[in-house]
Each structure stands twice: as C-alpha cells, then as structure tokens.
Amino acid sequence: MFLAIANTVGTLTRVKGEKRGQREDAEDLCQILTGFEQHLNGLIEAKQNKSTELESANKSIDDKILDQDNEERACLERIQAMKQDIEDSARRNEEEIKTRKSQHLQAMEQLKAKEFQLKQEIESTQANISTTSKLLEDQLQENLNLRATISTQSAKRLVLEGENIALKQKNENTEGTLADRNRRIKHLEGMIADLKALISGLEERIRTEETIRRRLHNTIQELKGNIRVFCRVRPVTSNEGASKAETTTAAITFPDPEGGKQIEFAHSKESARGAQIAKSYPFTFDRVFQPSSTQQDVFDEISQLVQSALDGYNVCIFAYGQTGSGKTHTMEGPLNATQESMGMIPRSVLQIYENAKQLESKGWKYTMEGQYVEIYNESINDLLGNYSIEQNKKHEIRHGPGGKTSITDITTVVLTSPEKVAALLRKAAHNRSVGSTQMNERSSRSHCVFTLRLTGTNSVTEETSEGVLNLIDLAGSERLSQSGATGDRLRETQAINKSLSCLGDVIYAIANKDAHIPYRNSKLTYLLQNSLGGNSKTLMFVNISPLLSNFGETLCSLRFATKVNSCTIGTAMIKRGVKSIAPLLAAIVLIEAGMAPERSLDYVRAKRCGALNAKQMKYVLEYRCKCWKRTGL
Numbered sequence: 001m002f003l004a005i006a007n008t009v010g011t012l013t014r015v016k017g018e019k020r021g022q023r024e025d026a027e028d029l030c031q032i033l034t035g036f037e038q039h040l041n042g043l044i045e046a047k048q049n050k051s052t053e054l055e056s057a058n059k060s061i062d063d064k065i066l067d068q069d070n071e072e073r074a075c076l077e078r079i080q081a082m083k084q085d086i087e088d089s090a091r092r093n094e095e096e097i098k099t100r101k102s103q104h105l106q107a108m109e110q111l112k113a114k115e116f117q118l119k120q121e122i123e124s125t126q127a128n129i130s131t132t133s134k135l136l137e138d139q140l141q142e143n144l145n146l147r148a149t150i151s152t153q154s155a156k157r158l159v160l161e162g163e164n165i166a167l168k169q170k171n172e173n174t175e176g177t178l179a180d181r182n183r184r185i186k187h188l189e190g191m192i193a194d195l196k197a198l199i200s201g202l203e204e205r206i207r208t209e210e211t212i213r214r215r216l217h218n219t220i221q222e223l224k225g226n227i228r229v230f231c232r233v234r235p236v237t238s239n240e241g242a243s244k245a246e247t248t249t250a251a252i253t254f255p256d257p258e259g260g261k262q263i264e265f266a267h268s269k270e271s272a273r274g275a276q277i278a279k280s281y282p283f284t285f286d287r288v289f290q291p292s293s294t295q296q297d298v299f300d301e302i303s304q305l306v307q308s309a310l311d312g313y314n315v316c317i318f319a320y321g322q323t324g325s326g327k328t329h330t331m332e333g334p335l336n337a338t339q340e341s342m343g344m345i346p347r348s349v350l351q352i353y354e355n356a357k358q359l360e361s362k363g364w365k366y367t368m369e370g371q372y373v374e375i376y377n378e379s380i381n382d383l384l385g386n387y388s389i390e391q392n393k394k395h396e397i398r399h400g401p402g403g404k405t406s407i408t409d410i411t412t413v414v415l416t417s418p419e420k421v422a423a424l425l426r427k428a429a430h431n432r433s434v435g436s437t438q439m440n441e442r443s444s445r446s447h448c449v450f451t452l453r454l455t456g457t458n459s460v461t462e463e464t465s466e467g468v469l470n471l472i473d474l475a476g477s478e479r480l481s482q483s484g485a486t487g488d489r490l491r492e493t494q495a496i497n498k499s500l501s502c503l504g505d506v507i508y509a510i511a512n513k514d515a516h517i518p519y520r521n522s523k524l525t526y527l528l529q530n531s532l533g534g535n536s537k538t539l540m541f542v543n544i545s546p547l548l549s550n551f552g553e554t555l556c557s558l559r560f561a562t563k564v565n566s567c568t569i570g571t572a573m574i575k576r577g578v579k580s581i582a583p584l585l586a587a588i589v590l591i592e593a594g595m596a597p598e599r600s601l602d603y604v605r606a607k608r609c610g611a612l613n614a615k616q617m618k619y620v621l622e623y624r625c626k627c628w629k630r631t632g633l
C-alpha cells in the first residue's frame with residue numbers, strides 16, 4: 001500500500017518537473033519575443049526618423065519594411081502559433097493535471113476510506129481487547145470472591161457440622177418423643193373410636209328413648225282422658241261498659257285457685273212468693289282459666305296435646321261458647337296479634353315446627369300440609385281459595401281408607417315455614433265470613449276448621465307417623481231468643497245451633513258406645529268423623545263471658561261442656577305403621593329391666609305373626625347383645 005502511494009507521489013513529482021520545464025521554456029520564449037518586439041519597435045522608430053531622411057530610399061525601405069512587416073507578421077504568426085501550441089500544451093497539461101489530480105484525489109479518498117476502515121478495525125480490535133481485559137478483570141474479581149466465599153463456606157461448614165451433630169442428637173431425642181406421641185395418638189384414636197361407638201350408642205338410645213317417650217306421653221294423655229274440657233272466662237272488654245247492665249259481672253268464684261279445676265257461679269232466683277233464693281252453680285273441668293289467664297297460660301296446657309299430633313295421633317281442639325265469649329280470641333288471637341296475644345293456632349304451628357326440627361336429630365322428617373275451611377249454613381267454603389270464586393263451588397267430604405278424610409276441590413298448602421302459616425292465617429281471616437249480630441260486632445257466623453296434616457318418617461327406625469291436628473273455632477252458640485236474629489241471621493243461627501247440637505249428639509253416642517254414631521247429621525261432625533272417634537284426642541274449650549247479662553247463655557254452655565266432659569272416648573291409637581313398633585317397645589322395656597325380650601308376650605306374638613320386620617328384629621337383637629355386654633347377663 002505504502003509502495004503504491006510512493007510510486008504515485010514519484011509519478012506526480014516527475015510530471016510536475018516536466019511541466020515546470022515546459023512552462024520555463026515558454027516563458028523564456030515570451031521574454032525573447034518581448035525583447036525582439038521591443039527591438040523591432042526601436043527599429044521602426046529609427047526607420048520612421050530616418051524616413052524623412054530617407055525619403056528617397058523610402059520605397060526600397062518600404063519594401064524592406066513591408067518585407068520586414070511580412071516577416072514580422074510571419075514571426076508573429078509563428079509566435080501566435082507557438083503561443084497557441086504552448087497554450088494547447090499548457091491546457092492539455094492542465095487537463096492531465098486535473099485528471100491526475102482527480103485520480104489522485106480518488107486514490108486519496110480510497111486510501112482515506114481504507115484508512116478509516118483500518119482505524120475502525122483497529123478501534124474494534126482495541127474495544128475487543130478492552131472488553132476481554134474487562135472480562136479478565138471480572139473473572140479475576142469473581143475468582144477472588146469465590147475464594148472468599150469458599151473460605152466463608154468452609155467456616156460455615158465447620159459451624160454446620162457442629163450444628164448437624166447437635167441436630168442428630170436432637171433428632172434422636174425427637175424420635176423418642178415421636179414414638180411416645182404415636183403411642184399416645186394410637187391410644188387417643190382408640191379412645192375416639194370408643195367415644196364414636198358410645199355416641200352412636202347414645203344416638204340409638206336417644207331414638208329409642210324418643211319412641212319410649214311417645215309411648216309414655218300417650219299413656220299420660222290417656223290417663224288424662226281422651227276428651228278433656230277446659231273452661232276459659234274472658235275479662236270484661238274495653239268496648240263493654242256503655243250501660244251498667246253491660247258491665248255488671250256475674251258472681252264467679254274459683255274455689256280451688258291452686259288446682260285450677262273449679263268454677264262456681266252464685267245467682268239469686270226469685271221464688272214464687274217473691275223471695276230471693278240464693279243458688280250456687282258449681283262446675284268442675286280439667287282446667288279452668290280465670291280472666292287474668294294469658295294466652296301462654298292456656299297454651300302451656302294444650303301443648304302436650306299438640307305434641308301428640310306430631311307423634312301420630314288425631315287431635316281435635318274446639319272452642320265452644322256463645323257469641324262474643326272469646327272463642328276466636330282463644331283460637332286465633334286478636335287482629336294484628338303480637339307474640340303475647342297470638343292464639344292457639346299460630347302457637348301450635350310454631351311449636352310443631354320447633355319440635356319437628358328437634359326430632360330431625362332423632363331421624364324424623366316431617367311434611368306439613370294445611371287446610372282452612374269454614375262451614376257456613378251447612379256448606380263448605382275454602383278459606384284459602386279465591387273467595388269470589390268460592391261462592392259458586394261445592395265441596396264434598398270424603399272418607400278414604402285408613403281413616404283419611406279429604407274435601408274435594410280444596411286448597412292444600414304445604415307449610416314450609418312459620419311465615420307461610422302466618423300468610424295462610426291472614427288469607428283465611430280475610431276470607432272468613434263475618435257478619436254482625438246484636439251480641440258481637442265482629443261475630444263469626446261460621447265454624448272454622450284449621451287442619452294440619454303431619455306426616456313423619458324415621459329413616460333409622462323405619463317408623464312412620466301420620467297425625468292430624470284440627471283446631472276449630474265454632475260459631476256462637478247463643479239461643480235464638482237472646483240473639484234477636486231475624487231473616488238470614490235467623491237461618492244462620494238455626495244452622496249453627498243444629499250443627500252444635502249434632503256435635504253433642506256425636507260425642508254422647510261415642511261415649512255410650514252406640515252402634516250408630518250420627519256423624520252425617522251435620523257437615524261439621526261428618527268432616528270431623530275420623531278426629532272424634534276412639535282413635536283421637538279431643539279437647540274442648542268452653543269459652544264464657546263474665547257478664548251477668550250473659551249468665552243464662554253461660555249456664556247453657558257450661559252444662560253442655562259438663563256433659564261432654566263426662567264422656568270417655570276410647571283409647572287413642574297411633575296410626576298404622578307406628579302401631580307395629582309396640583312389640584318392639586315392649587321388648588326394649590324388658591331388656592332395660594334386665595329381662596330377655598323373648599319373655600315378652602307382645603314380642604313373641606309379634607314375632608309369630610311377623611309384625612316385626614327384619615330391621616326391627618335386628619335392632620332388638622343388637623340392643624339385647626349390647627345389654628348383655630353391659631350387664632354381663
């Protein structure tokens with residue numbers, strides 16, 4: 001490369017030298033020509049001076065001059081041609097110089113580019129070298145760090161080795177503790193298994209005891225009598241009191257406030273001679289509630305009966321009494337009732353809900369269906385239907401197999417929450433036929449029957465139960481003369497009194513064990529046919545007014561109630577399905593008493609006729625085995 005550059009430079013120097021020589025030659029020529037020109041000019045001047053002198057010789061001289069001029073012109077022309085040549089040569093030289101210069105410049109540029117490239121290569125090589133050296137430095141630093149780390153790690157390793165030895169020691173100790181704990185866990189698992197067995201045994205026992213409780217509960221109810229009568233005296237109300245006659249209360253006493261079973265009226269009668277004869281009218285019922293008794297006091301006494309419906313019995317609770325004596329208040333409570341003032345129907349349903357929930361833990365599951373009808377003028381109205389459509393509907397009472405009563409075309413509501421019950425009661429209250437009589441401004445002129453059908457199944461013991469709770473708000477029982485009714489009201493009162501007396505007839509006929517029970521004589525008794533017989537529990541509230549002016553009606557009501565109270569209506573029976581567990585219960589009771597169930601006549605009889613199913617048999621045998629294990633018998 002450098003050699004090429006040197007050659008080029010040498011060539012350039014040589015060309016320059018040649019050019020310089022040619023230029024010097026041209027300059028010398030020019031100087032000669034200029035000197036020659038000056039000399040000629042001097043000659044011309046001398047000739048012109050001599051012309052005057054030499055006028056004669058002018059012609060020849062002129063010729064000479066002309067020749068000289070021609071010569072001069074030729075010389076000038078030669079000079080011009082030489083000048084032209086010199087200029088051409090100089091132009092050519094310049095062009096060549098230019099070409100050479102541009103070639104030189106190109107070569108220079110190429111060289112510069114090459115140089116730049118070389119510089120860049122050098123720079124990148126230098127950069128590479130610096131990067132490599134940096135890397136080397138880093139590596140060295142890293143090496144140093146690694147060495148430092150290795151030394152730290154070795155120190156740490158020493159510490160860890162020490163710790164490892166300590167941990168090994170600790171591990172040995174922990175393994176010992178773990179073995180101890182495993183032994184304890186095994187022991188605890190054994191305990192848990194025992195406890196689980198105990199719990200399942202206890203659960204089984206709870207279920208058994210629930211069955212026993214039902215049996216005992218029924219026995220208690222039987223002992224109390226399957227038809228019971230509660231008397232309730234209402235207080236004087238705030239809307240009474242316009243006249244003295246309206247507020248004067250009868251002379252009522254409660255001779256046994258503790259026992260709460262007696263009520264006595266003192267009344268003086270005028271004799272034929274005009275003398276006042278004092279007379280007392282004592283009555284005894286299963287329970288007497290004074291005017292101060294609260295709804296809760298009353299419900300406490302009937303809650304056991306309500307429970308029976310859940311246990312699979314047919315239960316009927318009536319409210320009987322003259323108009324305005326407090327029947328609706330007792331059964332339903334006042335309009336917009338509160339927690340304290342709500343009546344027996346909402347309380348019963350709430351209790352049933354709560355008890356059904358509790359029984360779920362004992363394997364029972366219940367479905368509840370509600371119906372609400374009114375019997376008005378011996379025709380049935382659906383209180384849960386559309387009242388305007390209801391007017392034209394005819395409902396028939398049907399008694400099916402297994403003592404199941406149904407009404408055709410009636411609304412049945414599946415009750416899944418207390419709120420649904422509240423809504424049902426509101427609808428019924430709205431639909432209820434309310435008329436007005438002289439006796440009570442909000443007098444109900446119809447019998448209202450609320451029916452709650454409770455169907456229970458126990459998946460564990462395979463028991464089933466089907467109970468019906470009827471809560472009946474009877475229409476007012478006042479006599480025609482007292483009511484002052486005429487026209488439609490008269491017909492209503494007659495229908496009411498007829499059905500009430502039919503109710504009495506049915507109860508007496510059942511008590512007398514008559515061959516024929518006149519259920520069909522009224523819609524009310526026909527509807528309640530399966531809830532009034534020997535297979536049911538009946539309670540009658542006789543509601544009475546405290547007013548002296550109502551004394552006659554009160555006496556009538558109390559006499560009717562006494563008659564009912566004197567009736568004994570058979571023994572209530574649980575519906576089919578539940579009946580079959582009686583031998584099972586007997587066997588369990590015997591086992592509990594430490595006797596072999598085979599000695600129970602019931603059990604033997606049941607086994608023989610196959611009343612115990614395979615699961616129940618297994619249950620009794622397992623129970624017996626457990627008892628043997630427990631008692632060592």
Ligand SMILES: Nc1ncnc2c1ncn2[C@@H]1O[C@H](COP(=O)(O)OP(=O)(O)OP(=O)(O)O)[C@@H](O)[C@H]1O
Nearest residue numbers: 234323324325326327328329440442443444475476
């Ligand atoms: N125990 C009571 N405590 C407070 N008020 C009562 C009680 N019993 C009844 N009453 C009031 O007495 C009035 C008449 O009661 P209720 O309407 O219950 O009588 P009834 O026997 O149902 O009448 P009817 O046969 O016309 O339906 C109502 O204003 C009611 O609030």
